[in-house]
Amino acid sequence: xxxxxxxxxxxxxxxxxxxxxxxxxxxxxxxxxxxxxxxxxxxxxxxxxxxxxxxxxxxxxxxxxxxxxxxxxxxxxxxxxxxxxxxxxxxxxxxxxxxxxxxxxxxxxxxxxxxxxxxxxxxxxxxxxxxxxxxxxxxxxxxxxxxxxxxxxxxxxxxxxxxxxxxxxxxxxxxxxxxxxxxxxxxxxxxxxxxxxxxxxxxxxxxxxxxxxxxxxxxxxxxxxxxxxxxxxxxxxxxxxxxxxxxxxxxxxxxxxxxxxxxxxxxxxxxxx
Amino acid sequence: xxxxxxxxxxxxxxxxxxxxxxxxxxxxxxxxxxxxxxxxxxxxxxxxxxxxxxxxxxxxxxxxxxxxxxxxxxxxxxxxxxxxxxxxxxxxxxxxxxxxxxxxxxxxxxxxxxxxxxxxxxxxxxxxxxxxxxxxxxxxxxxxxxxxxxxxxxxxxxxxxxxxxxxxxxxxxxxxxxxxxxxxxxxxxxxxxxxxxxxxxxxxxxxxxxxxxxxxxxxxxxxxxxxxxxxxxxxxxxxxxxxxxxxxxxxxxxxxxxxxxxxxxxxxxxxxxxxxxxxxxxxxxxxxxxxxxxxx
Numbered sequence: 001x002x003x004x005x006x007x008x009x010x011x012x013x014x015x016x017x018x019x020x021x022x023x024x025x026x027x028x029x030x031x032x033x034x035x036x037x038x039x040x041x042x043x044x045x046x047x048x049x050x051x052x053x054x055x056x057x058x059x060x061x062x063x064x065x066x067x068x069x070x071x072x073x074x075x076x077x078x079x080x081x082x083x084x085x086x087x088x089x090x091x092x093x094x095x096x097x098x099x100x101x102x103x104x105x106x107x108x109x110x111x112x113x114x115x116x117x118x119x120x121x122x123x124x125x126x127x128x129x130x131x132x133x134x135x136x137x138x139x140x141x142x143x144x145x146x147x148x149x150x151x152x153x154x155x156x157x158x159x160x161x162x163x164x165x166x167x168x169x170x171x172x173x174x175x176x177x178x179x180x181x182x183x184x185x186x187x188x189x190x191x192x193x194x195x196x197x198x199x200x201x202x203x204x205x206x207x208x209x210x211x212x213x214x215x216x217x218x219x220x221x222x223x224x225x226x227x228x229x230x231x232x233x234x235x236x237x238x239x240x241x242x243x244x245x246x247x248x249x250x251x252x253x254x255x256x257x258x259x260x261x262x263x264x265x266x267x268x269x270x271x272x273x
Numbered sequence: 274x275x276x277x278x279x280x281x282x283x284x285x286x287x288x289x290x291x292x293x294x295x296x297x298x299x300x301x302x303x304x305x306x307x308x309x310x311x312x313x314x315x316x317x318x319x320x321x322x323x324x325x326x327x328x329x330x331x332x333x334x335x336x337x338x339x340x341x342x343x344x345x346x347x348x349x350x351x352x353x354x355x356x357x358x359x360x361x362x363x364x365x366x367x368x369x370x371x372x373x374x375x376x377x378x379x380x381x382x383x384x385x386x387x388x389x390x391x392x393x394x395x396x397x398x399x400x401x402x403x404x405x406x407x408x409x410x411x412x413x414x415x416x417x418x419x420x421x422x423x424x425x426x427x428x429x430x431x432x433x434x435x436x437x438x439x440x441x442x443x444x445x446x447x448x449x450x451x452x453x454x455x456x457x458x459x460x461x462x463x464x465x466x467x468x469x470x471x472x473x474x475x476x477x478x479x480x481x482x483x484x485x486x487x488x489x490x491x492x493x494x495x496x497x498x499x500x501x502x503x504x505x506x507x508x509x510x511x512x513x514x515x516x517x518x519x520x521x522x523x524x525x526x527x528x529x530x531x532x533x534x535x536x537x538x539x540x541x542x543x544x545x546x547x548x549x550x551x552x553x554x555x556x557x558x559x560x561x562x563x564x565x566x567x568x569x
Binding site: 011025087092204245248260263 | 276277278279280281282283285286287289290292293294295296297299300301302303304305307308311365368369371373379381382383384385386387388389390391392393394396397398399400401403405406408411415440443444448451452497501502504505508509523526527530531536539540543546547550551554
């Protein structure tokens with residue numbers, strides 16, 4: 001009896017927690033379908049309004065969210081793919097090769113964990129301006145193509161794989177690249193998925209650096225584009241702003257939900273010793 | 274690690290490492306060092322002229338009451354964001370870790386905010402806390418009869434950016450705390466159950482200490498989040514106002530560097546922020562070393 005009551009209590013608490021966490025998004029969605037008159041009505045209406053398509057269409061076309069989304073997608077995919085490949089290569093060298101100064105190389109990579117981009121925006125901006133990358137996607141992509149996190153995740157994964165596999169591959173005459181492609185990569189798909197989630201969400205959500213680098217409105221990313229919705233000349237139409245927020249949230253959310261199982265597994269692996 | 278190193282080649286490992294090296298050197302090491310160097314200069318508009326001024330920028334910052342105020346704001350903001358998002362994250366993870374029917378669905382519904390961006394959270398909070406049409410003031414007005422002006426009251430404005438930052442970050446902590454909870458040795462918890470420990474005792478005497486490596490890791494990650502990634506909340510919600518009450522270090526760096534074009538000053542502020550974060554990380558390692566339980 002008391003066990004059953006306990007289970008009910010847990011369910012009640014879970015439902016409450018889920019509702020509190022989701023409330024801002026649910027409200028944002030409801031108001032994203034309402035006209036200004038419906039939004040300003042008192043008491044507020046908590047039902048789907050009549051401007052659903054209008055608000056989304058206006059945000060997408062008139063406020064250029066469609067273009068911003070395309071830009072963000074381009075940048076996020078480029079960095080996710082590029083960083084995964086580059087980190088995989090670095091980890092391959094660190095785990096499967098004997099070479100001098102290996103410890104120093106690893107330290108050199110790990111130390112960059114202490115150097116978030118935000119700390120160097122002034123100098124980084126001078127640098128990309130000097131090499132002619134201001135206002136370009138190169139400035140939003142290239143500096144993020146390598147990372148300690150990525151290298152570290154792949155390294156941890158490779159260390160879990162039994163050494164007998166690499167020995168067997170060697171006996172079969174497989175060189176390091178062949179071994180990496182046909183054995184390591186298929187065995188590391190969880191980490192690839194974890195990387196995809198972390199990097200895609202990270203790049204998709206970037207705000208400060210694109211705000212600084214991109215001067216031309218049509219090249220802007222969606223997160224900064226949202227700002228344009230709130231500071232229009234007319235009184236802010238909150239329905240359109242909320243539509244924009246929902247649009248901007250969706251791609252990262254979809255990637256996360258599709259890969260969340262592999263993502264958790266990729267992490268579970270990397271935490272074991 | 275060495276047992277894995279089956280291959281030997283004079284050049285291949287360096288080729289594999291070359292892209293990582295090139296990017297980390299050019300876009301992380303160089304700009305970091307350059308930030309330190311720039312902080313010793315007074316830079317004219319658009320960097321056309323630079324004049325070496327030694328530590329003058331730092332001296333000016335530390336004697337400027339506005340800057341000290343901003344420093345204090347950052348400490349308050351970071352403290353509450355880290356504490357609240359970790360405490361709420363841990364509480365939600367423990368709930369999500371209960372073995373009840375439908376736990377998979379509950380879990381997904383608790384970790385999805387991982388994908389939220391500060392900008393999305395920022396604009397949604399801007400609307401919810403809007404004094405005229407916001408839902409928060411409607412509820413407060415209907416229940417308590419108050420409709421506070423969130424953006425003009427310094428304390429309330431600070432609370433607003435803290436709430437938004439916490440909401441956005443809770444999902445991250447839930448993801449990692451759930452992973453930590455799942456790796457706990459079940460045998461210890463069972464033994465405690467048989468010994469008749471209450472849930473409260475089980476949590477504080479067993480679960481919490483066993484989770485300490487994860488708590489320690491998240492403490493560092495959350496601190497970095499609060500210092501660096503909070504920029505959009507300030508930029509979208511308060512612009513540092515009212516009267517600098519919500520101005521924090523990263524926002525002021527942006528403002529000095531890219532609105533007022535005081536490059537040298539912004540660089541000096543970056544160096545101070547950098548040192549503060551490195552110092553905090555080292556402190557957390559120091560304290561952590563003695564207390565964190567890493568198991569066997």
